[in-house]
Amino acid sequence: MSSRPAPAPVVDPEAILARARLTFDIEAEAVSGLKNRVGPSFVEAVRKILEVRGRVVVMGMGKSGHVGRKIAATLASTGTPAMFVHPAEASHGDLGMIKAVDLVLAISNSGEVDELTVILPVVKRQGVPLIAMTGRTESTLARHADIVIDAGVSKEACPLNLAPTASTTAQMAMGDALAVALLDARGFGSEDFARSHPGGALGRKLLTHVSDVMRSGDDVPRVAPDASISELMRAMSNKGFGAAAVVEPDGRASGIFTDGDLRRLIEAGADLRSPKAVDVMHRNPRTIRVDALAVEAAELMEQCGITRLFVIDGEGVVVGAINTNDLMRAKVI
Missing domain, CATH: 3.10.580.10 (CBS-domain)
Structure with a gap:
């Protein structure tokens, strides 16, 4: 007996546009809400990163991991040496990449991701400073951290309130804020940026004689x-x-x-x-x-x-x- 294909979903243009606009509103509100939560801990995080003689090691699982890779890349291109280390790989040897002169920036909205929390005691025993970027300031990740940056959101843009959407947007924005604050504190200028981007248009303009x-x-x-x-x-x-x-x-x-x-x-x-x-x-x-x-x-x-x-x-x-x-x-x- 052959099964009939499921009917195609009904496309309601107004409903689609309404959902898109609501997503923008929710995510804009999530980012805007961060302004009221950055304070002394954010300043301390910038100060701590400026003191680091090694690299900022960014870690995160799932969607937070994707955000973490972008944050590491942004830090590296704006004057702060950084790299991304996957927490699951860290448990199987990649922890050796982290040295005592480094600093770990761990990202997790829940702060309870097993692959991340299991390696936190090891990181702490190495004497590596730990900054947590999380949506739950009482989580396991937050309790282990030296500095906690609150990147929490009231709700996700996902109608089920499950898929990381507004939370990852907030993490991305907080990472950009860190990178830009560090850039400014270092006096990182356009010529420094060009040296990090020799193949880009700015690099060609500022480095080509x-x-x-x-x-x-x-x-x-x-x-x-x-x-x-x-x-x-x-x-x-x-x-x-x-x-x-x-x-x-x-x-x-x-x-x-x-x-x-x-x-x-x-x-x-x-x-x-x-x-x-x-x-x-x-x-x-x-x-x-x-x-x-x-x-x-x-x-x-x-x-x-x-x-x-x-x-x-x-x-x-x-x-x-x-x-x-x-x-x-x-x-x-």
């Missing part, structure tokens, strides 16, 4: 002041830069000539046989120092409405060239 992306050596189009127009054209064409620097014998740039300048001369019917580079160049060209950030080159180009710059050293000698295509390839713009 003009010297990293510029053309140099024979790739820099340059001519002497007495060069002919044909020599200027060959320099621009061979180097594919769309411009050439007019360089004095000491290596300093006295002018620039671009493909746009050439086009305008042709449109004006100018005689291109007799002029020298010094006669047609634009004097005092825009330049940028070789040790400047690449993003500064991009900003200067945008401000001046140009697409290329010649690069100079501390003595004003032309050592390179850079254009918007070079900056785009480096993902600076």
Whole structure:
């Protein structure tokens, strides 16, 4: 006898939207409620973490474990060395990863998770400071902790009040608050953040210098002041830069000539046989120092409405060239 498939649930758009909006309200209320509960224990937790010579070891089971991994990653990327250790694995050898110079941040809404509570006495015997982030300040986890951070919520967004929803949102927000407070206390700045995120957009902007992306050596189009127009054209064409620097014998740039300048001369019917580079160049060209950030080159180009710059050293000698295509390839713009 074949069984018939169960009928598809009836979709009520209004009910779905109402549940979504109620979820937002409940979780927003959970996060907002944390403001009234952070106090001396939160300050003490920040102070204790700042004193740690090792790492913050974050632990948690289930959904709290997923939150814990995110908190550890956020701490590590904002100046606080941290890692996540799974409590179940800790009972089978990973406790050896925790040293006396470390600090444990244990996360559990109930504070009674067996895999976590069973290892707490061992952590305490090692003399490792323990911070608990829990929704129950009288739980087993809280009793073992040196510092308790209250991340409790009045109810979950789950209509059964069972699935961790508002509680995990509150844990996430409390973890972010810890990370940001620590970041601020350490004086952790944008350059520090960039060093932790070299592959990100901010990292590229704050760590990439003009010297990293510029053309140099024979790739820099340059001519002497007495060069002919044909020599200027060959320099621009061979180097594919769309411009050439007019360089004095000491290596300093006295002018620039671009493909746009050439086009305008042709449109004006100018005689291109007799002029020298010094006669047609634009004097005092825009330049940028070789040790400047690449993003500064991009900003200067945008401000001046140009697409290329010649690069100079501390003595004003032309050592390179850079254009918007070079900056785009480096993902600076």
